Amino acid sequence: MKADLLAAIGGADLARLEDIRVFALGKSGRVTALLKTLGGMSPEERQAKGPVIHGLREAVTEALASRKASLEREALDARLAGETLDMTLPADVPASGTVHPVSQVMDELAEIFADLGFAVATGPEIETDWYNFTALNIPETHPARAMHDTFYVDPTSTEREIVDQWAKAPPMVLRTHTSPVQIRAMQAAGGDTPIRIIAPGRTYRSDSDATHTPMFHQVEGLVIDKGITLGHLKWTLETFLKAFFERDDIVLRLRPSYFPFTEPSAEVDVGYSIVNDKRVIGGSGGGNGGGWMEVLGSGMVHRKVIAAGGYDPDQWQGFAFGCGIDRLAMLKYGMDDLRAFFDGDVRWLKHYGFSGLDVPTLSGGVGA
Template sequence: MTNLRGKYIEAVAGASSEAALEEVRLAALGKKGEISALMATLGKMDPEARKAAGAAMNLLRDEIDAALRARKAALSDAALDARLRAEWLDVTLPARPRPRGTIHPVSQVMEELTAIFADMGFSVAEGPQVESDWYNFDALNIPPEHPARQEHDTFFMHRDPNDPRPPHVLRTHTSPVQIRAVVDQGVPLRVIAPGRVYRMDMDQTHTPMFHQVEGIAIDRDISMANLKWTLEEFCRAFFEVDKVELRFRASHFPFTEPSAEVDIRYSNVGGQLRIGEGDKWMEILGSGMMHPKVLAAAGVDPNEWQGFAFGVGIDRIAMLKYGIPDLRAFFESDLRWLRHYGFSALDMPDLAGGLSR
């Protein structure tokens, strides 16, 4: 057994690979290995001889097995070291450049609007895009014969013919959100409701889905003067100019009385739009004092409370501020357009640092 021990200890030490080491293991400890064959002779020995020989054989087997395990671990470590040397890289090198996405102009303008109105004490309200007929029309004093309630203007959801309820609609404005906010939060209240709205229209300045922000302020002594100041401050902050001039023109909306469309003074010099100067006027939004029926529908006593409301097309004012000529491009997912008009994700708009940086 001494000869066997020396033979296999030397063979284990001389194995240069895991495959060669496996051959040594099979030759020594495999089913047909020398040490295994030697241990098979124990059954033919008398008890005293078997006891002495068995102890020596077990010791030899364990020693060879330990040598095999140690050599295998050493070979694995050596292979790992060689691989690490071969696959070495400099982790201090700059990373490979990756394309970066940009913030869509609509998302950017929504953030700008939120920052401006938050500074004036308005909170943001959200609501469902699939609305009931009552929230979208009835609560806003829009009569059944109004054109907005016809299929050529509004997307109606399917309703079972046996169901007598009016069909739901894809909201045509974010005014339903304001009604929900008044019902849920009560008055006094100041909220804006930005979001997607849907109407059946499509041309260079209209799309079937677009974005609006509408706002309301309700208190006991709200007046048109408060509305005028709010809109002037908003335009001054949004267009980042020191002076703006707004013109209120009498109009009609079912949900406000009196109602006014608002124009802003501008000039166009060499294709560059300049807000607050010149002799031209551009319509930018609709506004007015909340109709008493709208307040009553929201559970507010119009004899004690009054408020103003306004609505702005987010896509339109984004086009106006950032010189975007075609509204349809907003929704085409053209990466070249997004790279040109998009904004850095790290540049969050705020009033102190400037809205668009």
């Protein structure tokens, strides 16, 4: 039996090898049947025949394993000899995410203003009426409240105790600007420390069209110190815009305007030129078919706002400015519809987003 089985194993292929294994070592196999007879033998007989039967099983098991390994090695060698790998073919690029233009611009703003000594400050998106309006010189009867199209947060429960508690609490709103962060930053500073911050973040207003969305992103800047003038404000904005648009020919125009939290207030226009029938930021703003484009609101911080933040307005002055981050992204990177920023269309994001390998940086600093 041993000679017959080893001969069969030596000439078998992989499929036949499995049949031989079942024939010899399976539950009803020939070798298995011999092993079962050991239980009925006498001790003397078992001592004589046991080693022979166990030796048969081990020889067959070893021959099966050796033959299988040999056949698999031959199959692999044949496959390697028949297949080739073309190293000149381009590798498949795996799908990867992209950086949203808003996130990219936020990073650029933080980098530019860090070079100017500004820190980044944040605050809650659900604010009290006092922080969002009253502390910013917008009392309940002020007409400027109508300019903000505010979302008020209403109680969601009809339980009596919750309604009573809501009636005692100050009105809550989705912040209409990031200006409340200015008040919180002044309060945190204690009324006796210079402040230089920017406050980027989400804001909310009930408005929706090609250039407005109910939720949008805004950045505001605040400087509080002694001896601050409009000249400091203009230099800061001019330096910022030159670094952001990466052009030295940025020209600004400050137009008198009105904001309840600044006095005097100014809208900031930047000059643009016409290049290949498209508006490009930079240039004189008046000649060669160019013009002016509004990009920022700014002004000297109102005395009442300084006082609400805990500072003495007779000792401390400051300036503030604000603009839409989404609008800055549109101007710099060529988008024409704000609503697409929030549609969640992957095709749009692949077109306008930034991959991890080609995200533009402003590492050269504001003086570059």
